[in-house]
Amino acid sequence: xxxxxxxxxxxxxxxxxxxxxxxxxxxxxxxxxxxxxxxxxxxxxxxxxxxxxxxxxxxxxxxxxxxxxxxxxxxxxxxxxxxxxxxxxxxxxxxx
Numbered sequence: 179x180x181x182x183x184x185x186x187x188x189x190x191x192x193x194x195x196x197x198x199x200x201x202x203x204x205x206x207x208x209x210x211x212x213x214x215x216x217x218x219x220x221x222x223x224x225x226x227x228x229x230x231x232x233x234x235x236x237x238x239x240x241x242x243x244x245x246x247x248x249x250x251x252x253x254x255x256x257x258x259x260x261x262x263x264x265x266x267x268x269x270x271x272x273x274x
Contacts (some may be wrong), residue, residue: 182245189238 207213207221229235250269 181241182249185238185241185245192234 203225204218207218213221
């Protein structure tokens with residue numbers, strides 16, 4: 179569970195930094211450099227591709243998958259047998 183809280187804390191800290199960076203970059207690109215909306219969109223698409231290639235995203239997804247697996251194991255050991263069906267139904271709903 180400690181790993182989960184660390185992951186959430188890391189993700190939130192990174193998200194805050196990224197939001198500040200995103201707003202400042204959008205301001206610079208659109209206003210200071212007087213770019214067109216089309217140019218801005220091209221820059222955002224390139225940035226999205228670069229982020230998707232970044233190793234951090236893949237690491238986060240792997241850590242999230244591991245966390246989900248660990249939570250599932252805990253639920254299976256803790257939940258009464260009747261609650262197992264309810265857990266499976268919730269998991270199926272979450273995947274949708």
